[in-house]
Amino acid sequence: xxxxxxxxxxxxxxxxxxxxxxxxxxxxxxxxxxxxxxxxxxxxxxxxxxxxxxxxxxxxxxxxxxxxxxxxxxxxxxxxxxxxxxxxxxxxxxxxxxxxxxxxxxxxxxxxxxxxxxxxxxxxxxxxxxxxxxxxxxxxxxxxxxxxxxxxxxxxxxxxxxxxxxxxxxxxxxxxxxxxxxx
Amino acid sequence: xxxxxxxxxxxxxxxxxxxxxxxxxxxxxxxxxxxxxxxxxxxxxxxxxxxxxxxxxxxxxxxxxxxxxxxxxxxxxxxxxxxxxxxxxxxxxxxxxxxxxxxxxxxxxxxxxxxxxxxxxxxxxxxxxxxxxxxxxxxxxxxxxxxxxxxxxxxxxxxxxxxxxxxxxxxxxxxxxxxxxxxxxxxxxxxxxxxxxxxxxxxxxxxxxxxxxxxxxxxxxxxxxxxxxxxxxxxxxxxxxxxxxxxxxxxxxxxxxxxxxxxxxxxxxxxxxxxxxxxxxxxxxxxxxxxxxxxxxxxxxxxxxxxxxxxxxxxxxxxxxxxxxxxxxxxxxxxxxxxxxxxxxxxxxxxxxxxxxxxxxxxxxxxxxxxxxxxxxxxxxxxxxxxxxxxxxxxxxxxxxxxxxxxxxxxxxxxxxxxxxxxxxxxxxxxxxxxxxxxxxxxxxxxxxxxxxxxxxxxxxxxxxxxxxxxxxxxxxxxxxxxxxxxxxxxxxxxxxxxxxxxxxxxxxxxxxxxxxxxxxxxxxxxxxxxxxxxxxxxxxxxxxxxxxxxxxxxxxxxxxxxxxxxxxxxxxxxxxxxxxxxxxxxxxxxxxxxxxxxxxxxxxxxxxxxxxxx
Numbered sequence: 001x002x003x004x005x006x007x008x009x010x011x012x013x014x015x016x017x018x019x020x021x022x023x024x025x026x027x028x029x030x031x032x033x034x035x036x037x038x039x040x041x042x043x044x045x046x047x048x049x050x051x052x053x054x055x056x057x058x059x060x061x062x063x064x065x066x067x068x069x070x071x072x073x074x075x076x077x078x079x080x081x082x083x084x085x086x087x088x089x090x091x092x093x094x095x096x097x098x099x100x101x102x103x104x105x106x107x108x109x110x111x112x113x114x115x116x117x118x119x120x121x122x123x124x125x126x127x128x129x130x131x132x133x134x135x136x137x138x139x140x141x142x143x144x145x146x147x148x149x150x151x152x153x154x155x156x157x158x159x160x161x162x163x164x165x166x167x168x169x170x171x172x173x174x175x176x177x178x179x180x181x182x183x
Numbered sequence: 184x185x186x187x188x189x190x191x192x193x194x195x196x197x198x199x200x201x202x203x204x205x206x207x208x209x210x211x212x213x214x215x216x217x218x219x220x221x222x223x224x225x226x227x228x229x230x231x232x233x234x235x236x237x238x239x240x241x242x243x244x245x246x247x248x249x250x251x252x253x254x255x256x257x258x259x260x261x262x263x264x265x266x267x268x269x270x271x272x273x274x275x276x277x278x279x280x281x282x283x284x285x286x287x288x289x290x291x292x293x294x295x296x297x298x299x300x301x302x303x304x305x306x307x308x309x310x311x312x313x314x315x316x317x318x319x320x321x322x323x324x325x326x327x328x329x330x331x332x333x334x335x336x337x338x339x340x341x342x343x344x345x346x347x348x349x350x351x352x353x354x355x356x357x358x359x360x361x362x363x364x365x366x367x368x369x370x371x372x373x374x375x376x377x378x379x380x381x382x383x384x385x386x387x388x389x390x391x392x393x394x395x396x397x398x399x400x401x402x403x404x405x406x407x408x409x410x411x412x413x414x415x416x417x418x419x420x421x422x423x424x425x426x427x428x429x430x431x432x433x434x435x436x437x438x439x440x441x442x443x444x445x446x447x448x449x450x451x452x453x454x455x456x457x458x459x460x461x462x463x464x465x466x467x468x469x470x471x472x473x474x475x476x477x478x479x480x481x482x483x484x485x486x487x488x489x490x491x492x493x494x495x496x497x498x499x500x501x502x503x504x505x506x507x508x509x510x511x512x513x514x515x516x517x518x519x520x521x522x523x524x525x526x527x528x529x530x531x532x533x534x535x536x537x538x539x540x541x542x543x544x545x546x547x548x549x550x551x552x553x554x555x556x557x558x559x560x561x562x563x564x565x566x567x568x569x570x571x572x573x574x575x576x577x578x579x580x581x582x583x584x585x586x587x588x589x590x591x592x593x594x595x596x597x598x599x600x601x602x603x604x605x606x607x608x609x610x611x612x613x614x615x616x617x618x619x620x621x622x623x624x625x626x627x628x629x630x631x632x633x634x635x636x637x638x639x640x641x642x643x644x645x646x647x648x649x650x651x652x653x654x655x656x657x658x659x660x661x662x663x664x665x666x667x668x669x670x671x672x673x674x675x676x677x678x679x680x681x682x683x684x685x686x687x688x689x690x691x692x693x694x695x696x697x698x699x700x701x702x703x704x705x706x707x708x709x710x711x712x713x714x715x716x717x718x719x720x721x722x723x724x725x726x727x728x729x730x731x732x733x734x735x736x737x738x739x740x741x742x743x744x745x746x747x748x749x750x751x752x753x754x755x756x757x758x759x760x761x762x763x764x765x766x767x768x769x770x771x772x773x774x775x776x777x778x779x780x781x782x783x784x785x786x787x788x789x790x791x792x793x794x795x796x797x798x
Binding site for chain 1: 218234235237238239240241242258259260261262263264266274300303304307308310311312314315318
């Protein structure tokens with residue numbers, strides 16, 4: 001059994017729940033309190049990927065970069081994203097402006113890592129009705145991603161909730177699986 | 184390699200790594216920045232202690248290659264966070280440069296920036312929170328604006344002096360003015376009722392109550408049309424200089440409709456009352472019309488005459504005032520089902536008149552419902568006075584019972600029932616009612632020497648004497664559950680075991696005989712007479728029935744009857760003589776003495792016994 005390490009980044013506007021998603025995935029915890037992240041914080045989590053390469057089991061150490069959220073005044077430092085093979089682009093379903101910026105963040109990430117993969121997480125999905133959520137996912141999928149040259153770089157748009165755990169493991173693991181495929 | 188000492192400020196440490204990123208040199212304090220400090224050792228891969236460098240290998244190696252002038256000469260990662268064991272945060276910046284002139288090595292500087300980053304965190308936190316709040320506020324304002332714009336009710340906001348500050352499209356529509364025409368105008372421009380405005384002004388000055396009041400006022404539109412508008416007025420906020428919010432709805436159409444409805448209602452009522460006059464007033468039935476709560480609205484003349492209440496009294500009456508106490512509970516059930524929509528026919532109710540007399544009525548009660556709401560509106564009852572009929576019926580019943588009692592005096596109940604059935608079938612009673620009973624006991628009693636007594640008494644006194652004795656015997660037959668058949672002169676005939684069958688008929692007859700003897704002894708004691716009776720008892724089968732169609736009498740026939748009679752006539756005065764058949768039934772419980780053989784007419788010799796008493 002071999003272990004490899006891959007860097008992934010969580011990117012998005014401030015207050016969308018990047019830190020909370022990592023906390024849920026790595027520590028299985030959640031707090032309602034908002035504490036804004038400054039700088040960058042790295043977490044590690046090793047996942048076992050058995051189904052990706054059937055000939056051998058593979059341990060993947062994910063180096064998860066919790067990058068300070070972008071604000072009107074401060075954008076994301078490109079050095080943080082360098083060398084990342086994957087990115088989770090996070091938005092808050094209760095703040096439509098954060099959803100509008102998903103495409104922008106993806107473009108930025110892919111400009112630094114043209115061979116990386118991105119997955120969009122529409123977080124705080126527990127706060128709105130299922131119907132509205134489905135509409136949002138549809139909108140993001142059809143309208144936002146038409147502009148990319150290489151649409152398959154965006155592997156999915158998922159509704160997540162760090163609070164109740166919806167699809168949290170799923171986004172990290174599908175990104176992990178995709179990154180290993182490409183290696 | 185020459186050993187050097189790099190002199191640095193306290194908050195900065197360093198690492199030197201070779202082209203394969205293995206640590207070759209480090210400062211003493213560098214471990215405090217490591218993710219796992221035990222993995223920061225000379226010779227180990229720097230990425231073990233500093234995982235931030237994973238993924239940046241290309242950038243780092245680019246520094247070493249220096250292949251082109253365009254290559255960057257440094258690599259920087261700022262604001263890296265570590266969580267200390269006590270949970271506090273440590274932040275550091277990481278700079279990488281070539282270790283000139285050792286061209287194969289990279290020099291990594293780590294500078295602690297915790298204070299700066301903590302300050303930044305506080306700043307970013309408050310800035311972000313404010314931003315989120317502002318967005319939420321903007322959203323909710325948009326939402327409120329959307330509601331105000333799209334609401335069907337007119338909305339006006341004025342300051343305390345009455346100047347209009349805000350209007351919504353519904354208000355512009357209602358009054359026919361544009362927004363520009365209304366803003367800064369006084370509210371009196373629209374509401375013409377000075378008195379009302381004055382009241383609102385008072386309210387604004389005197390109270391801090393959130394809700395001022397609801398008003399119905401006449402307003403004037405731009406086109407000069409008068410509108411009835413229902414306003415609810417409220418203060419906006421708690422500030423001393425509060426704005427007033429008016430939310431109004433044009434109820435002119437509703438008002439008109441109400442007036443029309445009232446007009447048509449009263450018209451309808453007039454028509455209806457006329458119809459009542461014509462149709463109901465002279466009806467012989469009792470008609471009463473009440474509200475759903477039971478209060479009387481109308482009663483007709485027959486009702487008034489029957490129950491005796493005057494018009495003013497009727498106005499105060501309710502259903503339950505005129506229901507007799509006996510009937511209240513029953514009536515409540517009736518009334519409840521009527522209100523549920525049931526139409527009840529042929530209901531009998533006991534009413535009570537003003538003078539307290541019970542009045543029985545029969546008829547129907549039904550409820551009318553308001554078509555719009557489905558709520559019960561009124562209850563109408565049409566009754567017939569059936570008091571006289573009920574009294575007549577009661578009398579009839581009484582007479583019938585009386586005649587039945589009489590009939591039962593001469594006939595057993597089961598036989599009487601059969602007779603009645605024949606009669607009610609209106610068929611001539613051609614067939615005798617006769618029935619065979621296999622096992623009964625027959626008793627004959629006769630007063631000894633009655634002929635001699637009869638000669639010494641007047642006929643009246645004689646009948647009185649017999650009546651006294653036989654009445655006593657009658658009571659004894661009832662006591663023992665026996666059937667008296669008849670008296671023949673001074674003889675008394677009684678039977679046990681029929682028409683209702685019983686197994687202990689011989690015992691009952693024996694007890695009867697003993698009691699009869701005792702009764703005669705008591706009678707003698709009281710009257711100072713010396714009467715004696717002979718009793719004969721025999722058990723066997725008889726035929727019983729009624730013969731003829733007039734003066735019915737229920738009688739018995741058969742050998743058993745004849746033998747019992749013979750046993751009596753051949754008996755001993757003051758004694759009870761029983762046959763062998765009866766003796767066999769009694770011997771276990773009674774004292775009996777063999778009398779011997781006696782000669783019985785048409786029968787020859789019979790062995791008989793004397794009944795002495797109970798064992």
